[in-house]
Amino acid sequence: MRALIQRVSRARVTVAGRTTGEIGAGLLILVCAMQGDSEAEADRLAQKIVKLRIFKDAADKMNLSLVDTGGAALVVSQFTLGADTSRGNRPGFSAAAAPETGERLYHHFSDRLRAMGISVANGEFGADMDVELVNQGPVTIWLDTAG
Structure with missing residues (x-):
């Protein structure tokens, strides 16, 4: 997976003007x-993310995890992360899981975060979503269970 x-001070996802998920x-x-x-893979990714020390401590160092801070997670499905741009200018998405598998694992991943005590909000799988965020830091990190 x-x-x-992205570490955020707030984030929100809407579908057709309706908010489906929002966090502080x-x-x-x-x-x-x-x-x-x-x-x-979903379990491994969830474990890694909740323990990743990317939040500031009292000394202003990135030393705290999502669990340590009591922060929330807004989980949004995005099959375009599976893009292959090696040929031409139009990305291919055949490396992404089939929609039914993707949806199952998306929900499993969210449920796993909840089981670890994280407050989770979600987007809507397969929908055309608008995502708003205030990236704090900015801190943005790419994770891949394959590598």
Whole structure:
């Protein structure tokens, strides 16, 4: 699985003008299941993200995790993280998991975060979404369970 995480002071996702998920301080997590991924990759990715020390401590050092801060997560499915741009100018997305697998793993990933005590809000799988965020830092990190 692939994820692009951004430390945010707030984030929100809307579908057709309707808010489907909104958080205050925490992480916006854009996530994509790839061909061959299973629940094991979703579990591993969730574990890594909640323990990643990218929030500032009292000494202004990135030394705290999402769990340490009590922050929330806004999880948004984004199959375009599976883009292959090696040929021409139009990206291919065949490396991303099929929609039914992607949706299953997207929900599994969100449920895994909840099981670890994280407050989770979600986008709407497969929808055309508008995502708003205030990236704090800015801090943006790419994660991939394959590498």
